[in-house]
Amino acid sequence: MTVRQFTVKVPASSANIGPGFDVLGIGLQLYLTLNVTVDSSKDTSTDPHNVKLIYDGNLAEKVPLESDKNLVTQTALYILRANGINSFPKGTIIHVNNPIPLGRGLGSSASAIVGGILLGNEIGELKLSKQRLLDYCLLIERHPDNIAAAMLGGFVGSYLNDLSPEDQDHVNVPLEYVLPKATTPKEKYISVPPPVDIGEYVKYDFNKHIKCVTIIPNFEVSTDDARQVLPDSYSRKDIIYNLQRLAILTTALTQSEVNHKLIYQAMKDKLHQPYRSGLIPGLTKVLSSVNPDTHPGLCGICLSGAGPTILCLATDNFDQIADAVIAIFKSAGVECSWKLLDLAHEGAIVETDV
Numbered sequence: 001m002t003v004r005q006f007t008v009k010v011p012a013s014s015a016n017i018g019p020g021f022d023v024l025g026i027g028l029q030l031y032l033t034l035n036v037t038v039d040s041s042k043d044t045s046t047d048p049h050n051v052k053l054i055y056d057g058n059l060a061e062k063v064p065l066e067s068d069k070n071l072v073t074q075t076a077l078y079i080l081r082a083n084g085i086n087s088f089p090k091g092t093i094i095h096v097n098n099p100i101p102l103g104r105g106l107g108s109s110a111s112a113i114v115g116g117i118l119l120g121n122e123i124g125e126l127k128l129s130k131q132r133l134l135d136y137c138l139l140i141e142r143h144p145d146n147i148a149a150a151m152l153g154g155f156v157g158s159y160l161n162d163l164s165p166e167d168q169d170h171v172n173v174p175l176e177y178v179l180p181k182a183t184t185p186k187e188k189y190i191s192v193p194p195p196v197d198i199g200e201y202v203k204y205d206f207n208k209h210i211k212c213v214t215i216i217p218n219f220e221v222s223t224d225d226a227r228q229v230l231p232d233s234y235s236r237k238d239i240i241y242n243l244q245r246l247a248i249l250t251t252a253l254t255q256s257e258v259n260h261k262l263i264y265q266a267m268k269d270k271l272h273q274p275y276r277s278g279l280i281p282g283l284t285k286v287l288s289s290v291n292p293d294t295h296p297g298l299c300g301i302c303l304s305g306a307g308p309t310i311l312c313l314a315t316d317n318f319d320q321i322a323d324a325v326i327a328i329f330k331s332a333g334v335e336c337s338w339k340l341l342d343l344a345h346e347g348a349i350v351e352t353d354v
Ligand SMILES: Nc1ncnc2c1ncn2[C@@H]1O[C@H](COP(=O)(O)OP(=O)(O)O)[C@@H](O)[C@H]1O
Pocket: 032, 063, 064, 070, 071, 072, 096, 098, 101, 102, 103, 104, 105, 106, 107, 108, 109, 110, 112, 221, 222, 223, 224, 305, 306
């Protein structure tokens, strides 16, 4: 009888940080954990790929426990298949603990994908680097911002490389070929590794006095839906508006003396937030009424990821800032909870139990 045990731990994330749509992300100290045991004496044969999944967390009733339907195990099966392995070993038991709320803009899907890729890397003993594992993640979540933050931790910027036409076709395959559905023909399953170096990533410093106040409305916005409402093209004026702020923001957040007003202005956006306001009652008012003059200590305010969570970066007065946002949402008929979170500087890890 062989027993193997390890734990995968992946931080939540907040993507975009205002002007950095699909570019910036920060890892947050709220962790998806996968406690994995492989014990060949345990019978897991009722699952098509030998896994018994146990899930604790928000909206647990919505999370499938079959390995070919659950995002974490589907993702692990993709990286295993791409490396010649078609199943988990017999007796694989995965206990998932997920405090990251689903569909709220705190990167739950990015954490699940990064967790699934690390799970597959460990189960298959593939020993791939994080840079290479990010290539696998990007075949599933095709914007790098929160994937990079979840994998690497800290405050991260990323871009996607120009690929050859064949590599670009590979990256653009329908998602159901990467994470097959029951209706996907077997011959369409992606079972080869992704192109190498799909993206590039840099970690910036981040002033340690700046904390993340996350105000979480009690409804979900699917990231897919929130991307559907965005236009296909933008005016030169709006693109320049965001580029100017992005250039200032990545340095402003690193400076030892926090310049609240500079950060506040640099966190404004014209590429995604205005279009998403139709999905999030109260958003326009929240973004226009809570500022460093009305709420000292606030550095900047933006939609977290695709929303509906609001991210306030702040050095002080966290409760008052959260209360102000909650009151505005309440007047729009939306109830919220909130969390004060620090940056997760380290990113995703695998801890092997002896
Ligand atoms: N730990 C998890 N296990 C299984 N599925 C998950 C997990 N985390 C997220 N998901 C899936 O991802 C969906 C949310 O993804 P998405 O719309 O991108 O929102 P988010 O902003 O939370 O990433 C969930 O409804 C669920 O289907």
